[in-house]
Amino acid sequence: MKVPLLDLKIQNDALRPDIDRAIKKVLDSNGFILGAEVSELEAQLARYCQTEYAIGCASGTDALLLALMALDVSVGDEVITTPYSFFATASSITRLGATPVFVDIDPQTYNLDVSQIEAKINEKTKAIQPVHLYGQCAAMDELQKISGKYNVPLIEDAAQAIGAEDGERRAGAMSAVGCFSFYPSKNLGAMGDAGFMTTNDEALAKKLFALRVHGSFERYYHKWVGLNSRLDAMQAAILRVKLPHLDSWTQARQRNAENYRRLFTDAGLAEVITLPFERENVRHIYNQFVIRAPNKRDELRSFLNENEIGTDIYYPVSLHLQECFAYLNYGENDFPESLRASRETLALPIYPELNGEQQQFVVAKIAEFYS
Ligand SMILES: *Cc1c(COP(=O)(O)O)cnc(C)c1O
Secondary structure, three states, rough: OEOOOHHHHHHHHHHHEEEEHHHHHHHHHOOOOOOOOHHHHHHHHHHHOOOOOOEOOOOHHHHHHHHHHHOOOOOOOEEOOOOOOOOHHHHHHHHOEEEEEEEEEEOOOEEOOOOHHHOOOOOEEEEOOOOOHHHOOOOOOHHHHHHHOOOOOOOEEHHHHHHHHEEEEEEOOOEEEEEEOOOOOOOOOOOOOOOEEEEHHHHHHHHHHHHHOOOOEEEEEEOOOOEEEOOOOHHHHHHHHHHHHHHOOOOOHHHHHHHHHHHHHHOOOOOOOOOOOOOEEEOOOOEEEEOOOOHHHHHHHHHHHHHEOOOOOOOOOHHHHHHHHHHOOOOOOHHHHHHHHHHHEEEEEEEEEEEEHHHHHHHHHHHHOOO
């Protein structure tokens, strides 16, 4: 039995007639950059994320970059963030000449260990950029307290967390700017690169709308040096077909997660591997279902691969150890939990259309490996 890590074909085939129609409409309109498709999507996204504004852009990476630019982060500034994330979480900071100041993760959630943040705040700290890793929000209550106490804004890297909730609040609605990605493997994926930002601050929204078009409000008059980072009408049209299905896809991911928990527990594996930890009072959207396998993770991965079960490691190299960040002079053991996570975690298939038989096969093969 083949169990890919992600299978987009089932989802896309089911929506094919609607997607074809949406693409044709854009082709017929001959408007390809921004326009009505994008503004309509932005209105729907703002509603979905429970924010005043949503601003489309070219990728999740650009969303982070634009958010930092909107907060005037530049040369010499520091931004506190996690070393256990996708590269763009940190590269967005260094790209502006600012310095990422890493804080280790909590070993249960893999999100920022908020108890270690205050010690890193100083007069250079311009922002704190938590990541809602795998689809579960970072500890936003504590982060908001720290943000308020030191008057340092938060930027949510919510690229993996569209629709995630911490208490009653949605990802992207708990900070100055929320940053999202429509990379095809996210819960809501485009057919190419795309992303967006959310905010409740009118002035920041205006600035973000301008920064994505070269920093101009009026064509050929430039208030800031912005980016060319627009959302294509074609991607927006496709995303508008997909957005109404997002909640049912997320529910299917949550059902799959519950099913894995039951299967792993029944197989007596709950002690051998560590299942994802869900904080209380959250909506975890399971962009990834990541287990911790302290014993022979890489051999397990090869064994699953031989059995046609797709897995991945998010992430094999902690950001403080990336070659391009050697100049930051971090030592290997500066963030022991991040390092340990990079050696022990393994993402299993969790996509909405994954069926019960496939899940049983995955768990049976893991049981076979450890038997
Ligand atoms: C996917 C992702 C990004 C980047 O998004 P792109 O659209 O691929 O540029 C940033 N941060 C995290 C945590 C991500 O998972």
